[in-house]
Amino acid sequence: MDTIENMRIHFYGVQGSGSVFPPKAERDNARLFTDMELLQQVFSRLNEHTSPEGKINVSLEELLGGPANRKNLTAFRETLELSEQRVYGGWTTCFRIETSDGHDIVLDCGSGFRICAEDISRKWGEQEKRNLTILGSHAHFDHTEGFDQAAVCFDPRNHIHVMANNHFLKALDQNLGIFSHEMDMDLKGIQTPLNYELMPASFESTEIRDLTTNPPPTEKDAAIHQYHDVNETITIGKTKIQPFEVFHPDPCLGYRIEHNGKVFVYCTDHELRHGDSPEHPLQIASIEAEERLIAHSMGADVMYRDGQFLQIEYDGDKGVGAPMGVSRKDWGHSCIEDVMNMSEHCKVKQTYIGHHDPNRSWLERNWIDETLSRRSEQTGFDIEMAKAETVIDL
Numbered sequence: 089m090d091t092i093e094n095m096r097i098h099f100y101g102v103q104g105s106g107s108v109f110p111p112k113a114e115r116d117n118a119r120l121f122t123d124m125e126l127l128q129q130v131f132s133r134l135n136e137h138t139s140p141e142g143k144i145n146v147s148l149e150e151l152l153g154g155p156a157n158r159k160n161l162t163a164f165r166e167t168l169e170l171s172e173q174r175v176y177g178g179w180t181t182c183f184r185i186e187t188s189d190g191h192d193i194v195l196d197c198g199s200g201f202r203i204c205a206e207d208i209s210r211k212w213g214e215q216e217k218r219n220l221t222i223l224g225s226h227a228h229f230d231h232t233e234g235f236d237q238a239a240v241c242f243d244p245r246n247h248i249h250v251m252a253n254n255h256f257l258k259a260l261d262q263n264l265g266i267f268s269h270e271m272d273m274d275l276k277g278i279q280t281p282l283n284y285e286l287m288p289a290s291f292e293s294t295e296i297r298d299l300t301t302n303p304p305p306t307e308k309d310a311a312i313h314q315y316h317d318v319n320e321t322i323t324i325g326k327t328k329i330q331p332f333e334v335f336h337p338d339p340c341l342g343y344r345i346e347h348n349g350k351v352f353v354y355c356t357d358h359e360l361r362h363g364d365s366p367e368h369p370l371q372i373a374s375i376e377a378e379e380r381l382i383a384h385s386m387g388a389d390v391m392y393r394d395g396q397f398l399q400i401e402y403d404g405d406k407g408v409g410a411p412m413g414v415s416r417k418d419w420g421h422s423c424i425e426d427v428m429n430m431s432e433h434c435k436v437k438q439t440y441i442g443h444h445d446p447n448r449s450w451l452e453r454n455w456i457d458e459t460l461s462r463r464s465e466q467t468g469f470d471i472e473m474a475k476a477e478t479v480i481d482l
């Protein structure tokens with residue numbers, strides 16, 4: 089691709105909870121759709137060369153500009169307007185930002201991190217500068233599972249700086265010992281055969297923490313990690329990153345990332361809670377987190393935000409991928425309707441709703457996306473279902 093003007097944002101994983109790919113029946117459905125589209129366009133092209141009596145007045149060679157070989161068929165296909173295949177989901181959460189001043193910043197290390205790391209390794213080639221910053225949201229498996237499959241961790245020339253909350257750093261360190269070079273022997277080898285001894289990149293960690301309200305870190309933790317106050321901005325070259333706490337309800341961080349005045353808000357795994365009195369402590373915490381998110385999202389260019397459920401599913405009146413509903417209160421995820429309202433209120437130019445529920449069918453993902461697209465036409469603010477492999481230039 090060409091020069092990066094400000095930020096290039098890559099979506100490697102937008103699937104919530106676990107990697108999900110469409111089953112055969114849904115792949116067959118998608119195939120049928122694309123086949124029908126192709127056939128309709130080919131026949132409509134032939135129709136342009138059909139006499140009023142219904143006779144086709146064109147030879148195959150005239151239509152294709154030569155014999156029906158791969159080259160001519162490919163050129164003919166390019167003249168058709170075929171819709172893009174949409175991949176709603178796939179790998180779990182991982183994003184990457186390439187900045188105009190040459191930095192690579194990764195957000196979360198779900199299973200999408202494996203492909204992300206391949207791209208980074210390919211881009212870095214033999215270059216000398218090999219620093220990667222990873223910003224973690226929280227420790228859940230779908231945000232950390234790709235770490236030990238990532239090529240960047242196995243190159244001794246690479247330096248990887250992980251900035252995240254305590255749980256995210258703890259999850260990586262307990263599993264792999266990459267920061268402390270110590271492992272709890274009871275945990276060694278339980279989740280992965282790998283550990284820091286087999287991962288030759290160098291690792292550094294900074295815990296993002298509210299240093300004014302939290303008790304000071306233990307001496308042992310302070311010997312391993314550096315500390316950054318959640319209210320302070322992180323600066324990487326020309327990029328300014330503001331972390332903020334969201335409600336999952338366990339600790340989770342969102343990030344407002346600004347480069348040359350362009351803003352990307354990353355907010356995975358956050359719940360705007362419904363269903364209790366405003367005095368309920370979790371309700372208060374959720375509303376406070378939503379207010380922080382709103383403050384950081386005002387006028388943003390692009391936002392990625394968790395919208396795992398429809399309101400009817402959150403309330404438990406309907407299941408996701410199953411007829412039987414169950415209340416999703418305190419599952420830590422938001423309703424699509426709330427994301428739409430919030431992003432319109434904040435006048436966010438482009439909103440991508442992600443962390444798709446693993447049980448949501450591809451057909452339904454498509455239907456929701458089309459509904460969002462109609463709403464966008466009415467409001468002028470672009471809202472869509474996040475799709476894997478999306479690349480945005482800001």
Ligand SMILES: [Zn+2]
Pocket residue numbers: 104105181228230231357443
């Ligand atoms: Zn998640």
Ligand SMILES: [Zn+2]
Pocket residue numbers: 226228336357420
């Ligand atoms: Zn989570």
